[in-house]
Amino acid sequence: MPTMTRRTLLRTMAAAPALYLGVPKFARAAEFSYKYANNLPMSHPLNVRSQEAADRIRKESNGRLEINIFPNNQLGGDTDMLSQVRSGGIELFTPSALVIATVVPVAAINAVGFAFSNYDQVWSAMDGKLGAHVREAIGKSRLYAFEKMWDNGFRQTTTSNKPIQSASDLSGSKIRVPVSPLSISMFKALSAAPASLQFSEVYSALQTRIVDAQENPLPIIQAAKLYEVQKYCSLTNHIWDGYWFIANGRAFERLPAELRTLWETAFNEAGIKQREDLKAMNQSIQKDLEAKGLAFNQPKADTFQAALRKAGFYEEWRGKFGDQAWGLLEGAVGKLA
Ligand code: X2X
Numbered sequence: 001m002p003t004m005t006r007r008t009l010l011r012t013m014a015a016a017p018a019l020y021l022g023v024p025k026f027a028r029a030a031e032f033s034y035k036y037a038n039n040l041p042m043s044h045p046l047n048v049r050s051q052e053a054a055d056r057i058r059k060e061s062n063g064r065l066e067i068n069i070f071p072n073n074q075l076g077g078d079t080d081m082l083s084q085v086r087s088g089g090i091e092l093f094t095p096s097a098l099v100i101a102t103v104v105p106v107a108a109i110n111a112v113g114f115a116f117s118n119y120d121q122v123w124s125a126m127d128g129k130l131g132a133h134v135r136e137a138i139g140k141s142r143l144y145a146f147e148k149m150w151d152n153g154f155r156q157t158t159t160s161n162k163p164i165q166s167a168s169d170l171s172g173s174k175i176r177v178p179v180s181p182l183s184i185s186m187f188k189a190l191s192a193a194p195a196s197l198q199f200s201e202v203y204s205a206l207q208t209r210i211v212d213a214q215e216n217p218l219p220i221i222q223a224a225k226l227y228e229v230q231k232y233c234s235l236t237n238h239i240w241d242g243y244w245f246i247a248n249g250r251a252f253e254r255l256p257a258e259l260r261t262l263w264e265t266a267f268n269e270a271g272i273k274q275r276e277d278l279k280a281m282n283q284s285i286q287k288d289l290e291a292k293g294l295a296f297n298q299p300k301a302d303t304f305q306a307a308l309r310k311a312g313f314y315e316e317w318r319g320k321f322g323d324q325a326w327g328l329l330e331g332a333v334g335k336l337a
């Protein structure tokens with residue numbers, strides 16, 4: 001048999017596709033191969049739109065920049081991913097505002113209880129001065145934050161034992177919250193017994209009744225199948241939560257200008273589409289979750305805010321965030337305390 005030249009080898013491979021299924025689409029190794037990790041299943045719009053952006057970046061950079069997604073806590077829980085993106089072990093991560101606030105405290109400002117009442121307020125604040133203020137703070141910890149925040153949603157409360165009709169129903173309730181000082185403080189102010197757990201632990205913590213309740217936006221309850229281990233869903237709308245798309249600072253600086261522009265454009269445009277996906281889902285998602293067995297109720301919203309005021313929650317967090325950030329928040333949503 002004649003020795004195979006590169007050309008005949010390639011021809012042979014082309015004739016027998018089944019033999020080289022393992023070979024990546026772009027045979028030439030990418031100049032920049034980046035890892036993007038997150039805590040959500042692949043079915044969530046955050047991953048669907050990120051995959052689209054990654055495909056676009058690979059194509060428009062002619063394979064120079066490749067981004068591989070590791071969804072669903074494959075590379076560890078939020079706390080692990082956050083330390084990996086800071087050290088450079090991974091290049092990209094999407095922490096919720098609540099979670100990145102463990103490193104950049106002011107990032108939790110959008111999650112002040114009952115601050116935002118609708119998406120118009122949310123996006124004009126986060127695409128405007130409040131968002132710019134937080135991005136700057138993120139930049140100071142040698143992380144790069146993309147301009148457009150992605151939507152997580154308004155957080156709702158699910159339980160296994162009883163519906164939450166008003167703030168007093170939360171009293172003593174064992175509720176899981178993210179690894180977030182603001183969430184702990186807020187649920188303590190509501191007399192609940194909150195416990196911080198990474199999202200990777202939530203399903204089993206509910207299943208084994210380590211906690212009775214959790215709180216998350218409906219698209220997360222759907223994507224992570226939390227309806228399988230919860231009975232009631234009370235539409236508390238207590239926090240608006242979003243994801244910051246962040247990169248390791250050095251990984252960002254390493255990219256040549258044209259690739260930086262490409263990934264900024266691709267991820268920011270994908271983020272806008274992801275916001276629209278969630279908006280569209282919000283029309284039908286309650287019906288879907290009801291069909292899967294969750295019982296919904298609309299609690300009395302003003303009882304929660306009154307309880308928070310009484311407990312001094314707003315005063316405490318105004319002090320923690322400082323007058324500048326607090327002023328930007330109140331500028332967007334009106335007086336809170
Ligand atoms: O951990 C959660 O609850 C989640 C998925 O909403 C966040 O990323 C904060």
